[in-house]
Amino acid sequence: MTINGVSYSHEVEPRMLLVHFIRELAGLTGTHVGCDTSQCGACTIHLNGAAVKSCTLLAVQADGATITTIEGLARDGQLHPIQEGFWEKHGLQCGFCTPGMIMSAAQLLQRYPNPSEAEIRHQLEGNLCRCTGYHNIVKAIQYAAEKMAKR
Numbered sequence: 001m002t003i004n005g006v007s008y009s010h011e012v013e014p015r016m017l018l019v020h021f022i023r024e025l026a027g028l029t030g031t032h033v034g035c036d037t038s039q040c041g042a043c044t045i046h047l048n049g050a051a052v053k054s055c056t057l058l059a060v061q062a063d064g065a066t067i068t069t070i071e072g073l074a075r076d077g078q079l080h081p082i083q084e085g086f087w088e089k090h091g092l093q094c095g096f097c098t099p100g101m102i103m104s105a106a107q108l109l110q111r112y113p114n115p116s117e118a119e120i121r122h123q124l125e126g127n128l129c130r131c132t133g134y135h136n137i138v139k140a141i142q143y144a145a146e147k148m149a150k151r
């Protein structure tokens with residue numbers, strides 16, 4: 001599989017979850033394991049362009065796939081507008097859910113470039129913030145939407 005533009009090839013146990021491949025074999029620890037039950041979304045990545053929870057897939061299912069993790073979202077040393085929005089609008093909080101929130105938000109803005117607050121909140125239902133501070137996360141996504149619209 002290719003992760004953030006780098007090819008990885010390892011023999012793995014058939015039961016190895018994709019999130020563990022990313023963290024343990026690729027060494028990309030930005031993708032978090034939050035619940036192991038696919039409820040929290042901290043492990044969200046992009047698999048062939050679609051946001052998925054990497055704890056719901058086996059690594060062998062991603063054979064040949066193109067994956068983007070939080071480490072691969074920035075380009076040429078420049079933060080992605082969503083990463084910048086989390087910085088500017090204080091959406092980070094404790095930071096544990098942040099990678100998954102950002103990856104889900106990136107998918108959201110691909111589908112809905114100008115989402116309403118209600119649409120943002122609805123689309124993030126698969127990602128849990130244990131700090132319960134969704135207000136600044138929503139502001140961060142709105143910031144990113146505005147910035148991306150100006151491009």
